[in-house]
Amino acid sequence: xxxxxxxxxxxxxxxxxxxxxxxxxxxxxxxxxxxxxxxxxxxxxxxxxxxxxxxxxxxxxxxxxxxxxxxxxxxxxxxxxxxxxxxxxxxxxxxxxxxxxxxxxxxxxxxxxxxxxxxxxxxxxxxxxxxxxxxxxxxxxxxxxxxxxxxxxxxxxxxxxxxxxxxxxxxxxxxxxxxxxxxxxxxxxxxxxxxxxxxxxxxxxxxxxxxxxxxxxxxxxxxxxxxxxxxxxxxxxxxxxxxxxxxxxxxxxxxxxxxxxxxxxxxxxxxxxxxxxxxxxxxxxxxxxxxxxxxxxxxxxxxxxxxxxxxxxxxxxxxxxxxxxxxxxxxxxxxxxxxxxxxxxxxxxxxxxxxxxxxxxxxxxxxxxxxxxxxxxxxxxxxx
Numbered sequence: 321x322x323x324x325x326x327x328x329x330x331x332x333x334x335x336x337x338x339x340x341x342x343x344x345x346x347x348x349x350x351x352x353x354x355x356x357x358x359x360x361x362x363x364x365x366x367x368x369x370x371x372x373x374x375x376x377x378x379x380x381x382x383x384x385x386x387x388x389x390x391x392x393x394x395x396x397x398x399x400x401x402x403x404x405x406x407x408x409x410x411x412x413x414x415x416x417x418x419x420x421x422x423x424x425x426x427x428x429x430x431x432x433x434x435x436x437x438x439x440x441x442x443x444x445x446x447x448x449x450x451x452x453x454x455x456x457x458x459x460x461x462x463x464x465x466x467x468x469x470x471x472x473x474x475x476x477x478x479x480x481x482x483x484x485x486x487x488x489x490x491x492x493x494x495x496x497x498x499x500x501x502x503x504x505x506x507x508x509x510x511x512x513x514x515x516x517x518x519x520x521x522x523x524x525x526x527x528x529x530x531x532x533x534x535x536x537x538x539x540x541x542x543x544x545x546x547x548x549x550x551x552x553x554x555x556x557x558x559x560x561x562x563x564x565x566x567x568x569x570x571x572x573x574x575x576x577x578x579x580x581x582x583x584x585x586x587x588x589x590x591x592x593x594x595x596x597x598x599x600x601x602x603x604x605x606x607x608x609x610x611x612x613x614x615x616x617x618x619x620x621x622x623x624x625x626x627x628x629x630x631x632x633x634x635x636x637x638x639x640x641x642x643x644x645x646x647x648x649x650x651x652x653x654x655x656x657x658x659x660x661x662x663x664x665x666x667x668x669x670x671x672x673x674x675x676x677x678x679x680x681x682x683x684x685x686x687x688x689x690x691x692x693x694x695x696x697x698x699x700x701x702x703x704x
Contacts, residue, residue: 325595325615326357326412326568333361335371336385340396344403351407357567358404360413363397364556367421368428373414374572375421375539377429379553401565410567412595415557417550417583418576423538424465424493432540436461437496439515447549449531449541456527461516464524464537465493474508479518481507490518533576545578550586558590568595570618575601584612 330350332343343358350358362373365383373383387396404411422432431444439445440452440459452459466473473479479490485502488495488511501513511518519527524537531541544550560566569591574580580598587596599618600608608617 326359326410328353328355329357329359329412330355331359331361333371334363334373334383334386335361336369339386339388340393340400341388344400347403347407347409351409355409357410357412359570360411362414362416362572364416367423368425370421374416375423376416377421380556382556411565412568412570413557413560413566414570414572415554416572417542417544417553418573419533419539419541421538422540427494427496433496436514436516437498439498446546447542447552449543451529454527454529457517457529460514462519462524462527462529463495463516464519464521464527466490466518466520469520470511470518474511477507479507479511481510488514488518533573541576543578544583547586550583550590554587554590558587561591561594566594568597568615571596571598571614574598581609581611584614588613 330353332338332346334340334343343360347358362376363382363386364373364376365378365381366373366385367375367377368385370383370385382393382397384393387393389396401411420429420432422429426436427433431447434444435442435448435450439461450461454462456462466479470479473490479488481487481497481502482489482494485504486497488497488507495514495516495518497510498514501510503509503513517527528537533539533541542549542553544553557566557569561569569587571584571587574583577583580600584596584598588594596614597616597618598608598612598614599620600612602608602617602621608614
C-alpha cells in the first residue's frame, strides 16, 4: 500500500484545549489554501493535561482528552477523519516508539505500573530498558523522586501507606505494593520489600538503571527492537494506516532506538509500505542511511540550509563562543566550548547499557564513566 508523498501539509498540535472538534472546524479554510495532508501530533493516550502528546502512557487507545464534547475521543477522531476525507484531505500522524511517560501518577501507565508491582516477573518487564543488575539497586528499579534522603522522609512520615495498604504514597507520587509484601503499620519494612527503591533526586546519576529520553526521568525508554513490544505498542497506529484512516506516519526520535534500521523495516512491513518519514537528526556531512526503508527525514536538514541564508554558520559559531567565554570564570576555558558541548550531549544521553545510546560505535555508559575524546585532558572523575 505505497502512498503518494504529501504535496502540502499543515500540522495540528492537539491537546485538551485544541481537540479533534477544534481541528475539524479548521478544515474548510485549509482546503481553500490547498492543503493536501493534515499532520497530527501524537493522538494516543498521554500524561494528563499534556500539551504535546509525546508522553504516551497507553498505546491501546486514543487520548481521551482530545475531545471537546466530554464524550468519546474515538468517536470525535472518527468524525474528524470523515470530514477530512470528504474534503479529499489525507492524514499523517506522529508516533513515539522510543519512550513512554512514567510521570506521576505512574498508575496512568499500566505497563510501567505492572513492572513496579511485579518486578522482573511482570509480563511488561521486557518493554523497558532496565538494568536489573545495577550494583547499587540489587534487582530493583531506582526512582529518583524524593526531595531528601528516604530515611529522613520516613522519619517525618512524608512517605506513607494508603488506607487500604495497596499503595505507598509520597505527596503526588503513588507506587504499588507488591502482593504479599505489606507489613501492617511499618512503612519502611513495606517499602523494603518492593521491586523499586525510592531515592533522593540528587542521587539519580548514581543509581539510574533505566534508559530515558535524554535526561528526563519521567520518560522511560522502550525496547521496540523486541517484536513483542513492537507489536503491542504499534497495533493501533499501524492498524489505522492499514485501514486507510492514516496515509502515513512521522516517527519521533529514531536516534534513541537500539536498531533504527531494523525498526524501519519492521514498520514498513506492519504498514504495508506506507509513506513514512523519520525525525533523524543529520550532521552537515551525514546522509540518511540507505538501509532505512523510509521516504526521508522530517526536514530539519533542509530547514537548516534555509536558515543558513539568514545566519551564516561561521558567524553564529563565533557569536556563541564569545557568549560562552563571557560566562566562564576561568578564561583558560574559552577555547573548550566545543568540548563542553560534546560532553553535554553524551552525558545527557542513555547511560544504562554499554551497547545502547548514541555514542560512536555503540559505546555507552554501563560503568558510569564519561566517554573519552582523543587529545583532551581529563580529571580523576573522568570529566574535562
